[in-house]
């Protein structure tokens with residue numbers, strides 16, 4: 001089928017996720033047909049640098065010979081067989097590898113097939129655990145989550161979500177959760193922003209507008225102390241709240257959460273779906289604060305970005321609560337058809353081997369400095385730089401942790417006034433990047449860069465150059481400068 005025919009069918013039949021379909025139909029989005037390394041190629045033969053790791057999951061690039069070979073080898077044996085009451089070889093080997101590499105104490109692995117499903121598994125395990133634990137059953141029924149949290153799009157995971165644009169509509173469907181302030185959020189001039197308010201409100205640290213750590217911790221302590229007996233688990237994205245626009249937590253916060261949850265006997269549930277596999281500079285974010293959660297959820301980068309798979313790891317103490325006579329009702333009655341899929345597990349094993357063989361973590365650290373260096377001009381505190389055409393006057397903040405970057409654009413950097421949403425400034429920047437041969441996605445007016453941890457430094461330089469140029473192009477067309485009229489954005 002040629003490009004035109006495919007596009008017609010796409011517009012006629014495919015409903016794209018997180019996509020404003022009315023606008024999408026006119027944008028002639030690339031239809032990807034193949035890839036090599038860190039480039040994606042579309043039906044018209046155009047190549048694009050994959051600047052967001054194919055939605056934060058790619059680790060080593062595309063068509064990696066070792067991963068391709070591992071999947072093919074597994075394909076020659078068996079593509080799928082269930083884990084319900086049966087086992088398969090790659091899922092066993094992968095479980096052992098994950099236990100070996102994750103923080104101490106996580107010894108049991110439950111598989112699912114996407115991040116949200118992995119979080120749902122964690123929630124249900126924690127909920128059931130309290131009813132069956134050896135220290136005596138408790139009817140705990142509440143989860144704690146952070147303001148502006150994101151843990152997926154199923155009804156259970158959106159109940160923990162705090163991003164208005166994605167979650168508020170479904171309020172009446174959600175179960176109640178206790179929300180604590182994110183230590184990364186800012187205080188607007190009038191005081192703390194209300195929970196669940198728009199996510200494009202993160203201001204430069206230098207202006208002292210973040211919730212002071214002690215304040216966030218004080219509220220956290222109060223909530224835990226007051227409700228501990230009802231709290232089934234504390235769910236957190238360690239170090240970085242990615243979908244909130246790369247909100248970076250201050251050092252020490254995660255450790256404090258671990259101390260408090262331990263003190264109050266609350267299971268700590270770490271969602272490393274976005275931050276795992278090298279994106280924050282260590283294999284797992286929890287390592288940086290020497291934290292061992294009680295439950296850990298992995299997905300996205302688990303298979304190197306090849307196939308859908310999630311793993312929820314738990315401690316022996318939690319697992320043991322589910323043991324007992326088969327008729328005692330202690331079994332975890334949860335599972336998905338493709339749980340522990342052998343092809344996905346084979347890809348994950350190959351990806352983990354490559355992380356070691358290619359020292360991907362060392363590369364991630366190099367990329368981290370390249371990003372910092374190349375994007376520094378955007379965060380310059382001057383009103384304009386000749387090379388950026390004044391762009392940096394509209395950059396509220398460049399937030400970075402490891403290889404994860406969020407560049408927040410605002411109409412007025414001093415007052416932090418956002419752009420009118422109908423201008424779709426963030427989206428326009430990603431379209432401008434695409435015209436320059438780079439694929440990225442925005443979250444509102446936050447431009448997210450998420451190069452694969454194994455990407456070569458020169459490609460990261462190219463990525464940053466394109467992002468700077470694209471931001472400059474869009475903002476100068478957006479009528480941001482005195483005397484210029486807003487046009488097509």
Ligand SMILES: Cc1ncc(COP(=O)(O)O)c(C=O)c1O
Pocket residue numbers: 114115116117119150151152153237242243271272273274275299300
């Ligand atoms: C922290 C976090 N948790 C959960 C999810 C949901 O994963 P999935 O899209 O695979 O369901 C995401 C996805 O971006 C995420 O960033």
